[in-house]
Amino acid sequence: MAPMVKQKVTVQPGGIVHVQSSELVPGSTADVIIIPDTGVRPSRTLSSVIGSAAGGFASPAEVEAFIRRERDAWPT
Numbered sequence: 001m002a003p004m005v006k007q008k009v010t011v012q013p014g015g016i017v018h019v020q021s022s023e024l025v026p027g028s029t030a031d032v033i034i035i036p037d038t039g040v041r042p043s044r045t046l047s048s049v050i051g052s053a054a055g056g057f058a059s060p061a062e063v064e065a066f067i068r069r070e071r072d073a074w075p076t
Helices: 060-073
Strands: none
């Protein structure tokens, strides 16, 4: 088995990862596996995103009020 190279890298904007090692042979192929650190948290949590998009609702009460207004607008 060929020697393995393990490096700690920083993911650059656009998801780019740069690996450089004198142990790598130019022109050879290699398998790359990215295992992100689990300690890195996303900048936004799912709960902070819910209801923030256009047409989204922040609470069940807002949904109910919207549905009620839509129903009231229907011709009878």
